[in-house]
Amino acid sequence: AQTVTQSQPEMSVQEAETVTLSCTYDTSESDYYLFWYKQPPSRQMILVIRQEAYKQQNATENRFSVNFQKAAKSFSLKISDSQLGDAAMYFCAYRSPGANSKLTFGKGITLSVRP
């Protein structure tokens, strides 16, 4: 079974600075998808970014980018120019191939942004 590990329970960043959230995973599959989700206090799950395992190029979405290291099974999220609205829980997630495959989430990390 696949596992997703987020070892940092909390992080803090100064507004406008850059922060990196770590995630590692364990799998024997060669093809899969990785995701970062944001969950603000409203509890709504918001997709931040996704990465296809067969693509070597790191995904980027505006201020959000990932550092995907397939061999190391690492998938970190970098948030640049942090904003107060970035404060939330962030979950790393893994999805196997298959039309109805489920998402496996890490434990999450609580990010606070200092004004």
Place this chain on the structure above:
Amino acid sequence: GAVVSQHPSRVICKSGTSVKIECRSLDFQATTMFWYRQFPKQSLMLMATSNEGSKATYEQGVEKDKFLINHASLTLSTLTVTSAHPEDSSFYICSAKDRLRSSYNSPLHFGNGTRLTVT
């Protein structure tokens, strides 16, 4: 964008009663819906996968007779917590997969969740 409506957003019930939570895909058809449970400051734990017109697949350790899942149409799945007890108090979230986007890389769409409190 794809919208998943989850209702109710909050519910308080007495111990021993049953509670039904609805998850509707508003602008797409969902052959597959997933039900998660989340405790405060913790991750989402998958409870079950429901497929339209067939029985749900429950994760290990989840009591299927307690958490009844029905997915009778392509736009509606329901989770019924039967004979609820205080330990069932939690945040329940559904997510749905667009039938027309069958690739596994297509994102899941989440409802806003239901906070259940059993007194």
